[in-house]
Amino acid sequence: MPTKPAGTLYRGREGMWSWVGHRITGVVIFFFLLVHVLDTSLVRVSPEAYTAVIGAYKNPLMALGETGLVAAIVFHAFNGLRIIAVDFWKKGAKYQRQMLWTVLALWVVVMVGFSIRHLSLALGGH
Amino acid sequence: MTATQIQSPRSGKISPQYRRNGASKGNFEMAAWLFMRLSGVVLVVLIFGHLFVNLLVGDGIHAIDFGFVAGKWADPFWQFWDLAMLWLAMLHGTNGVRTIINDYAEKDSSRFWLKAVLYAATAVIIILGTLVIFTFNPCPLDVNGVPLPGGFCPAA
Numbered sequence: 001m002p003t004k005p006a007g008t009l010y011r012g013r014e015g016m017w018s019w020v021g022h023r024i025t026g027v028v029i030f031f032f033l034l035v036h037v038l039d040t041s042l043v044r045v046s047p048e049a050y051t052a053v054i055g056a057y058k059n060p061l062m063a064l065g066e067t068g069l070v071a072a073i074v075f076h077a078f079n080g081l082r083i084i085a086v087d088f089w090k091k092g093a094k095y096q097r098q099m100l101w102t103v104l105a106l107w108v109v110v111m112v113g114f115s116i117r118h119l120s121l122a123l124g125g126h
Numbered sequence: 127m128t129a130t131q132i133q134s135p136r137s138g139k140i141s142p143q144y145r146r147n148g149a150s151k152g153n154f155e156m157a158a159w160l161f162m163r164l165s166g167v168v169l170v171v172l173i174f175g176h177l178f179v180n181l182l183v184g185d186g187i188h189a190i191d192f193g194f195v196a197g198k199w200a201d202p203f204w205q206f207w208d209l210a211m212l213w214l215a216m217l218h219g220t221n222g223v224r225t226i227i228n229d230y231a232e233k234d235s236s237r238f239w240l241k242a243v244l245y246a247a248t249a250v251i252i253i254l255g256t257l258v259i260f261t262f263n264p265c266p267l268d269v270n271g272v273p274l275p276g277g278f279c280p281a282a
Contacts, residue, residue, distance in 0.1 A: 023226060030219035034247065037212065037255045040195070044258050046266060047192035047276025054190055066187070073173060080166045087163065114182070121186035 014100045022079050025072040032069055063122035067115050074110050078103040158221050165214045172211040192276050196264040205259055212255040220248040 042050040056062065082099045086092035092099075181187055198204040223244055231237040265279035273279045 023222075026219070026222045027226065030223055033215055033219055034251055037216075037251045041254055041258045043192060043195050043262060044266075046274045048274070050195070051191045051276060057190075058187055063187075066181075070177060070181075073177070077166075077170045077174070081170065084163050084166065114177075117182050118186060121181075121188065 014097045018079055018082070018100050018103075022076060022083070025076040028069070028072050029076060058122065060123050063119055066122070067111075067118060070114055070118070071107075071111050074114075075103070075107050078106055162218060162221060165218045169211070169214050169218060172207060172214070175207070176211060193278065195262070196278050199259065199262050200264070209256065209259050212259070213252060216248055216252050216255075220244060 039053050040050075042053050057066065079100070082096070082103050085099060086096050180190060199208075224241060227237055227240045227244065231240055265277045266274045268274055
């Protein structure tokens with residue numbers, strides 16, 4: 001069993017960093033999912049308990065947190081589709097770099113749209 | 127130029143320790159790999175739909191309260207949607223974290239205990255979430271049989 005790896009930096013560039021991003025966003029989403037099932041489960045305790053905890057999601061700081069979470073989800077989703085294309089599409093490995101930049105472009109477009117809508121709802125007028 | 131003779135191991139005679147299809151592990155890892163891709167595609171649809179309906183339509187997050195959940199789960203369509211999302215996301219996430227534990231925890235005992243905690247948490251969350259979806263009551267009562275405030279009870 002090796003105790004000290006000789007080096008931990010893989011080959012860098014798009015291939016490695018998209019893999020790093022996929023891992024980090026995956027872990028973040030998983031831990032949120034655990035919490036989210038628990039908070040939703042309060043509907044079985046009482047209407048007031050659920051409404052109280054869901055109220056915590058409605059303050060301005062949490063609105064930024066939700067936007068960050070959705071950013072992680074959208075990246076993980078689009079990059080996941082890229083991974084599927086790399087695995088199953090004949091030319092997937094050849095075009096993996098171009099597909100990552102496509103993923104990032106789509107991610108920016110979706111997140112600009114989501115952020116405008118969600119933050120204006122969450123921060124404004126209520 | 128004479129034809130190159132292709133040497134073993136391309137001859138098909140591979141020593142047993144180098145065979146990839148050993149009997150012990152079966153096809154579990156390949157099934158897990160395939161599951162990540164299949165569940166991933168379905169989860170993109172389920173979670174994007176979930177985010178759109180809950181955060182972007184109408185008043186967005188301000189509309190979410192007990193009544194919002196009661197309204198959704200009055201419809202078997204959303205019960206099934208949320209059930210599929212719960213199971214697929216938990217199994218997808220658990221397999222992802224299992225992979226990460228296998229990659230980074232070097233000691234056998236560390237891997238064993240981290241995965242034991244992971245699987246226990248997964249079982250609790252899946253069972254809890256499934257029970258909540260199917261035992262949801264829009265008109266919950268307190269211990270004395272009196273409707274709790276905020277519930278949706280039929281007019282007596």
